[in-house]
Amino acid sequence: MYDMPRKDTIVDQQDIKITAKGVQVYYGDTHAIKDVNVDIDDKTVTALIGPSGCGKSTFLRCLNRMNDTIDICRVVGDIAIDGQDIYDPRVDPVQLRAKVGMVFQKPNPFPKSIYDNVAYGPRIHGLAKNKADLDDIVENALRRGAIWEEVKDRLDASGTGLSGGQQQRLCIARAIATQPEVLLMDEPCSALDPIATAQVEELIDELRRDYSVVIVTHSMQQAARVSQKTAFFHLGNLVEYNATGEIFTNPQDSRTESYITGRIG
Known part of the structure; x- marks a missing residue:
């Protein structure tokens, strides 16, 4: 197996976590992503915004090779x-997805206990030497997922019995239990009420x-609240990428301005 290098081995790119160059994505004959070039910073929230069908989720799925699961996708x-x-052919996609966690639009806890939802990844990746180790990993992930205090006395209860916002925070805890370095979130609040959304946004900031x-995110207000960098996609093109404040107050491209002012979307 070919492991991803640890981030402390990279000195000259320590502030850049992900680099995409000339990325194109095709679904059969459909050209979904067109020549995307972008550097994504470490320890930063980067928001991908744009109209429905513009390619933002397709690009996100490139970052952990989720598109590999679609036969017609290239x-x-x-x-x-x-x-x-x-x-690289030597990179195991399963190991990659342990390093690049993903949280989906609709909360999708496994039909297992709260404990087993979080323990699943560490178990299959061999991250715990014994039950005490696994207990520590589960507790730490639930704490970092900002849900430990709500579930610590009912870890044997089903994860599907939680509220929508709790389920999404459980899914975030599950994603970080494998000790990832990157977290991908595909509209993680779109199925949540305003209170649950605020809790998840606060967690993202932490x-x-x-x-x-x-x-x-489909919400420009959310992008403005939680992100430091924003990328605007339109018709499969990365139109503009900059500090979030610049994108929303001083866009350089007329298409970006039209989108954030509601003229296209």
Whole structure:
């Protein structure tokens, strides 16, 4: 197996976590992503925004090779994490996805106990030497997922019995239990009420201290609240990428301005 290098082995790119060069994505004959070039910073929340069908979720799925699961999908170009090509044939996609956690639009806890939801990844990746180790990993992940205090007395209860917001925080805890370095989030709050959304947004802000977080969001207000960098996609093109404040107050491209002012979308 070919492991991803640890981030402390990269000195000259320590502030850049992910580099994409010339990325194109095809679904059969459909050209979904067109020549995307972007550097994504470490310990930063990067928001991908744009109209529905613009390619932002497709690009997000390139970052942990989730598109590999779609037969008609073809990815061209280079994507590197810590300088390592993630599409290198020696990279095991299963190991890659342990390093690049993902949280989906709809909370999707396993039909297992709260404990087993979080323990699943560490078990299959051999991260715990014994039950005490696993207990520590589960507790730590639930604490970092900001849900420990709510579930610590019912770890044997089913994860599917939690509220929507709790389920999503459980899924975040599950994603970080494998000790990832990158967290991908595909519209993680779109199925949540405003209170649960605020809790998840607060959690995202805390997580960026330790991870590179890339979030797809349909909400420009959410992008403005949680991200430090924003990338605007339109018709498969990465139109503009800059500090979030610049994107929203001083966009350089007329298409970006039209989108954030509501003229396209």
